[in-house]
Amino acid sequence: MTTGFVFALAGAALFALGVAGVVLIGHLLRRILAFNLMGSGACLVLVGLAQRHDVADPVPQAMVLTGIVVAVAATALALALVRKLHALTGQLELLDDADK
Amino acid sequence: MPINEPLIDPLVWLILLPLAWATLAFVLGPGRGAWLAIGGLVAQCWLAFNLAQKVGALGTAQVGPDQLVGTALHAVGGWGAPLGIDLAVDGLSAAMLLLTQTVALPLAIYARSYFKADDPAGTWFWPLTGFLIAGLNALFVSADLFNLYVTLELVGLAAVGLVAAGGGAQQVAAALRYLFATLVGSGAYLLGVALIYGVYGTVSIATLLPLVTDDAPRLVWIAGGLMVAGLMLKTALFPFHFWLPPAHGGAPAPVSALLSALVVKASFYLILRLWLGPLQPLLPAFAWLMAALGAAAIFWGSWQAIRAVKLKRLIAYSTVAQLGYLFLIFPLLAAPGALQAGVMQVFAHGLAKAGMFAAAGVLIKATGQDTVAGLAGAVERLPVTMFAFALSGMTLMGLPPSSGFLAKWQIIEAALAQGHWIIAVVVLAGGLLAAVYVFRVLRQAFLLKPASVALAPVPRTLEWSAFALAAASVLLGLRGVELMQLLGAGT
Numbered sequence: 001m002t003t004g005f006v007f008a009l010a011g012a013a014l015f016a017l018g019v020a021g022v023v024l025i026g027h028l029l030r031r032i033l034a035f036n037l038m039g040s041g042a043c044l045v046l047v048g049l050a051q052r053h054d055v056a057d058p059v060p061q062a063m064v065l066t067g068i069v070v071a072v073a074a075t076a077l078a079l080a081l082v083r084k085l086h087a088l089t090g091q092l093e094l095l096d097d098a099d100k
Numbered sequence: 101m102p103i104n105e106p107l108i109d110p111l112v113w114l115i116l117l118p119l120a121w122a123t124l125a126f127v128l129g130p131g132r133g134a135w136l137a138i139g140g141l142v143a144q145c146w147l148a149f150n151l152a153q154k155v156g157a158l159g160t161a162q163v164g165p166d167q168l169v170g171t172a173l174h175a176v177g178g179w180g181a182p183l184g185i186d187l188a189v190d191g192l193s194a195a196m197l198l199l200t201q202t203v204a205l206p207l208a209i210y211a212r213s214y215f216k217a218d219d220p221a222g223t224w225f226w227p228l229t230g231f232l233i234a235g236l237n238a239l240f241v242s243a244d245l246f247n248l249y250v251t252l253e254l255v256g257l258a259a260v261g262l263v264a265a266g267g268g269a270q271q272v273a274a275a276l277r278y279l280f281a282t283l284v285g286s287g288a289y290l291l292g293v294a295l296i297y298g299v300y301g302t303v304s305i306a307t308l309l310p311l312v313t314d315d316a317p318r319l320v321w322i323a324g325g326l327m328v329a330g331l332m333l334k335t336a337l338f339p340f341h342f343w344l345p346p347a348h349g350g351a352p353a354p355v356s357a358l359l360s361a362l363v364v365k366a367s368f369y370l371i372l373r374l375w376l377g378p379l380q381p382l383l384p385a386f387a388w389l390m391a392a393l394g395a396a397a398i399f400w401g402s403w404q405a406i407r408a409v410k411l412k413r414l415i416a417y418s419t420v421a422q423l424g425y426l427f428l429i430f431p432l433l434a435a436p437g438a439l440q441a442g443v444m445q446v447f448a449h450g451l452a453k454a455g456m457f458a459a460a461g462v463l464i465k466a467t468g469q470d471t472v473a474g475l476a477g478a479v480e481r482l483p484v485t486m487f488a489f490a491l492s493g494m495t496l497m498g499l500p501p502s503s504g505f506l507a508k509w510q511i512i513e514a515a516l517a518q519g520h521w522i523i524a525v526v527v528l529a530g531g532l533l534a535a536v537y538v539f540r541v542l543r544q545a546f547l548l549k550p551a552s553v554a555l556a557p558v559p560r561t562l563e564w565s566a567f568a569l570a571a572a573s574v575l576l577g578l579r580g581v582e583l584m585q586l587l588g589a590g591t
Contacts, residue, residue: 008298015291022284028276035283042291049298060297063246067290070253074283077257081264081276088269094277 004052011044026093028082032075039071110147111187114197114237117144122230133226134212140230141205144237148194148201155194156586186304188243191587192376192443196240196369198586199447203361203454203569204233210458210565211354214465221352224265229358232258239366245293245303245378248370249286256282256334259363262355263347274346281333281343285367288330295323296378308378316382324382327374334367337390337427338397341420345404349416353461356412357569360419361454365446368426372442375433387431394427395526402533406540410470411460414537415453421530422449422496425511428523432514440584441510447583448503448573452495455570459489462562466555478545481555484563486545491570493538498531503576 014037021034043064050060086092121140125133189197208229215222235254242248260282264275297303299319300311312320336344344364348356375383401421408414425445432438462485467474479486495504508527515523576583 011294012291015287019284019287022280031280035280035287038284038287039290042287042294045291046294046297049294050301052298057301060294063297063303066246066250070250074253074257074279077260078276078279078283081260081272081279084264084267085269085272085276088272094273 002052002054004048004050004054007048008045008052009048011041011046011048013041014038014044015041017041028078028085028092028094032078032082035078036071036075039067043067110151111189111241114144114147114151114201115234115241117147118230118234118237122227122234125226125230130215130222130226131217134208137226137230138205138208138212141201141208141233144233145201145205148197151189152194152198152586155189155191156582185247186243187241188306189241192369192372192439193240195443195583195586196365196446197237199365199450200233200236200240200362202572203450204229204358206565206568207354207357207361207454207458210357210461210562213559213561213565214352214354214461220267221265221355224261225352225354228258228261228265232262232358232363236362236366240369243305245296245305245308248373249290249293252286252289252334252367252370255363255366256286259359262358263351265355266350266352268350270346271350274343274350278343278347281340285330285333288326288333292323292325292327292330295319295326299323305373305377312378312381314381321382324374324379325386327379328371328383328386331367331371331374332390332393335364335371335426336420336423337393338400338420338424339393341397341401341423344420345413345416348419348457349410349413353412353457353464356416357454357457357461360416360457361450364419364423365450368423368446372439375430376439384430384433387433390427390430391523394424394430395523397421397424397427398526398530399533402530402537405537406533408537409472411463411472411475411541412457412470414472414541415456415460418456418496418534418537419449419453421534422453425449425507425527425530428511428526429514431520432511432518432523435514435518437510437517438514440587441507441514443587444503444510444580444583445507447576448495448507451569451573451576452492452502452504455488455566455568455573456492456496458562458566458569459485459492462558462566463489465562466558468556472541472544475541475544476547478555480548482558482563484567485558486542488563488567488570489545490538490542491567491574493534493542495570495573497534497538498527501577502574503580504573506577506580 018034018038018041022031025031046060047064050057117140121136124136211225235251235258239251242251260275260279263278264272293303299317333340348360398421401417405414405417408417426442429438429442463478464470466482495502498504498508511527512524
């Protein structure tokens, strides 16, 4: 088992943890952290799996850079929305959809 | 296929133009920004028509997505795939581009009158809509799986911003719920892309096409499952629809219309693209699962729409139901006609739902409340708007000669030709359920109302742009042949 493959396995585990966090946790900041964990996991799989024969591959690394930019933008948007929600309602959790 | 210059230009400009007017609208503010956006959209409509004509003329001679190299980045750096980006357009993408521009233009005209000068939602509407449309157009012409991921995120983030643009607590909460759903969806898609790259060393759709076979490694199956599940979450297929009604029902009317008509279709387009393209050997194993979920969506969405108290909730649940039809085509795709039926349904629902949300926006502005009960007497005072609502409803029910009729007719025909009568039954039952919730609204609107209750005056532009969209959804039924021919090109 090469280091690249270990990275990929770790990435898959992180992704699973992240998804569980986003779905199960109530606190919004923690959910945002969990989303970042998820994104990092996917990126680790992308880079790790591609160089599992221990030959570096530049293409997935370029993709991961793009992925990081996307994750930063998404995190910023999520944080802005959470701050707005906190300012409006004083809450840091999503309550049940009020008007069905 | 030879790369010919005239084809490259509209492609690139369909992405650059909305980016340009979005940025300028952000700088110039909503007043001049709105005019800029409308001007840009007129040009985009022309470009999309042009492109569709050219692709249609190329006919059925080509196989697979044609590799057209051409972004601004390319021209400068000269980088092709894998480090650069390839853009490709075939009949399916040309059709989706056409739908996007033709829905967005009337909605932009609508939105200019809809937002009052001091409305904060109006300030953010123009830049975010521009980014949304740029993302959609880029998604429809992307030729590799990773670029599709990036455009998917662009669309998702812009859409979340639009939902939150109103700034109310309900809207922000709906936007956050939507944001988490869309992020998990695209995260699953990205992991799928990572696994595919790990196995095959490429993300280009055209290169993957011959590589993926029946005996693909298990990792590729997992990748396919992850990608499709993520996209189903983003398309709000039952039971992943939980985020849609608050997001689409709570946003301002022009935003709801854009989201219901276009954004959910982007992820559906991507499922279709994977299904017909690189993952063709694997995905048919899931066909009946998707059709079953689609049928469940039709019944659950219609039932919730029938019970809804608020008008926009009703329309949002109707979107959940109508999206179900799109997934009924997957078991039928082996035979000709099913793809055409699916895309016809995308067009029918796109135009009709945009018209219906636009009409609902007028009704809410006039009556001052977002409830079905508040519509009593609307027919007398707002005949054009109610006519628009009824025309859209006609398409959703699938009455001839609307495009909804054409779509449902084709699904039934394809289903019966292959002996899957159960799908035909679901389509017919869905049409009846749609009639129930549409007539629930119309019946209320036809009630007489004491003249003492005044309706607020509404700008004519609002009424007529809603009417234009609704009428287009019906009239498209008469021009279905051209659309079918376009789909034949390159898919």
